[in-house]
Amino acid sequence: SSGINAEWPLRPGEEFIALASEALSLFDANSNGESEWSEKPQHRITNFSVYDQYGHLCPFDTGLVDKNVQLFFSGYIKPIYDDTPSLEGGVQGARLGPIDAWYIAGFDGGEKELIGFTTVYADYLLSHPSEEYTAIFDSLREKSYLSKTVIEILEEDSELNMEDLINRIQLVVPPENCPKFSEETLLKHAQFLVEQIESYDRAGEDDEELLITVPAVRGLIKLAGVTLGTRAAAQTRQPTKTKAPGKTKSSDISPATVTPLVQASFEQIFTDQMYSADKSRKKRCNECAVCLAPDCGECSCCKDMLKFGGTGKRRQACSARKCPNMAVQNAEESEEEEEDDKHTDQKKLTNGHSKKHANKPSDSEGSFTGEILYKKGSKTFYKSAEVEGFSIEQGDYVSLSPDTPGVPDYIGRVIYMYSKSGGGFLHLHWLSGVQDTVLGAGAHDKFELFLSDMCDDAPLGSVISKVAVKY
Numbered sequence: 001s002s003g004i005n006a007e008w009p010l011r012p013g014e015e016f017i018a019l020a021s022e023a024l025s026l027f028d029a030n031s032n033g034e035s036e037w038s039e040k041p042q043h044r045i046t047n048f049s050v051y052d053q054y055g056h057l058c059p060f061d062t063g064l065v066d067k068n069v070q071l072f073f074s075g076y077i078k079p080i081y082d083d084t085p086s087l088e089g090g091v092q093g094a095r096l097g098p099i100d101a102w103y104i105a106g107f108d109g110g111e112k113e114l115i116g117f118t119t120v121y122a123d124y125l126l127s128h129p130s131e132e133y134t135a136i137f138d139s140l141r142e143k144s145y146l147s148k149t150v151i152e153i154l155e156e157d158s159e160l161n162m163e164d165l166i167n168r169i170q171l172v173v174p175p176e177n178c179p180k181f182s183e184e185t186l187l188k189h190a191q192f193l194v195e196q197i198e199s200y201d202r203a204g205e206d207d208e209e210l211l212i213t214v215p216a217v218r219g220l221i222k223l224a225g226v227t228l229g230t231r232a233a234a235q236t237r238q239p240t241k242t243k244a245p246g247k248t249k250s251s252d253i254s255p256a257t258v259t260p261l262v263q264a265s266f267e268q269i270f271t272d273q274m275y276s277a278d279k280s281r282k283k284r285c286n287e288c289a290v291c292l293a294p295d296c297g298e299c300s301c302c303k304d305m306l307k308f309g310g311t312g313k314r315r316q317a318c319s320a321r322k323c324p325n326m327a328v329q330n331a332e333e334s335e336e337e338e339e340d341d342k343h344t345d346q347k348k349l350t351n352g353h354s355k356k357h358a359n360k361p362s363d364s365e366g367s368f369t370g371e372i373l374y375k376k377g378s379k380t381f382y383k384s385a386e387v388e389g390f391s392i393e394q395g396d397y398v399s400l401s402p403d404t405p406g407v408p409d410y411i412g413r414v415i416y417m418y419s420k421s422g423g424g425f426l427h428l429h430w431l432s433g434v435q436d437t438v439l440g441a442g443a444h445d446k447f448e449l450f451l452s453d454m455c456d457d458a459p460l461g462s463v464i465s466k467v468a469v470k471y
Helices: 013-018 131-156 162-169 181-186 190-202 215-224 262-268 300-304 324-353
Strands: 042-052 071-079 091-096 099-104 112-120 122-128 373-378 380-381 385-386 390-393 395-401 410-420 422-433 447-457 463-467
Touching: 013 091, 042 131, 091 162, 099 131, 112 131, 131 162, 131 181, 131 190, 162 181, 162 215, 181 190, 181 215, 190 215, 215 324, 390 410, 395 422, 410 447
Parallel strands: 042 122
Antiparallel strands: 042 071, 071 091, 099 112, 112 122, 373 380, 380 410, 385 390, 395 410, 395 463, 410 422, 422 447
16 A cells, blocks of 8 residues: 545545435436436546555555455546546545445447446446546556457457567557556566456356467466466355265266277277367366356356256356366367367378379380370470370379389379470379278278379379279
């Protein structure tokens, strides 16, 4: 805390008296002369200060409210539509509160972030601090506007990484009395920023993407060493129960009885799926404030629970108890799996383009006998060719001599043929033999062929003969 509030001490109950002023009433009296309030009234407060029960000025965003420390505030209460710093038209109040909660809103593209208090009697949007409280409030404004900026950027493009996010925030013009945003600003306020993102995620729909899981936020969490699920720990902490020793629940998946051949085949092809049952079901950390909070009893997931009178079919955790640690872990593992898949696909693509290398079995180069179809760059494309006395046309199946001894002849379908730099070439769509399958040659007819996604160029002189392929 710093400084002493000049208007302290004043008697408690000042807030209720101030709110009764007609200057703040936005409701018309009904026929009985009674005002109809459906919920807490909302007002603005200007020239405000926040202080503890001893009158010391103090920030309210450092966890004091979450720890149930009583904080009060003073200032001039004004109607919700009046955002001017003028004290005119305001109702002076002192020792208002205590503050039940504070919040940041305005993540909808507006120019300003909205910071507010909640008390037993009303909600207050903060307009302009008092002179003695300005220095304390400017620090919060910087963090709050940074949170607003980052959330809006990530809502616009959730694929940004940490570097992209830094570049974007550096282009933002900060509010008055706030320094320009930079990487240092982002790291300095990382814990606060991530807490606001967690709060933002909790307020969203169940099917919305969690911003806590996007690449930029995960990068910030790692770089700054942010601890997830810490905000409001004091408010949500509940006594934990120790489970009595008992039988461990076995896996729902049991192995089937199959032949050794089928077992070997499945283990080779579906290894990840067969042995990932324990990995597929992620577990919450059971340590953060979100995990330790009670079920809200109001969301759709809670209403489906048996203890709240539901059917229990959804088997979903409370929407307000989405463990941020588990969400980040799932996102990272999903990203790793996607990278592995990309690597595998790229490897398949590379192998598919150049897997089989044919060898010329004789000195015969072959020759092109058909008409020239067209020319493209240094390549001249032909309709047909002749090798070892037999003719080859587009669409024919041919066998070729492999460059590896002991390997069966390659079989391919001629897609097109061309000459380049004096040499003749065929572009072939390869067919795979039984030796290329998972089960091997013993499980198939030795003359059986399989379509593949591999193609390649081969020398015209590597053709051994034409082949008849039947579908």
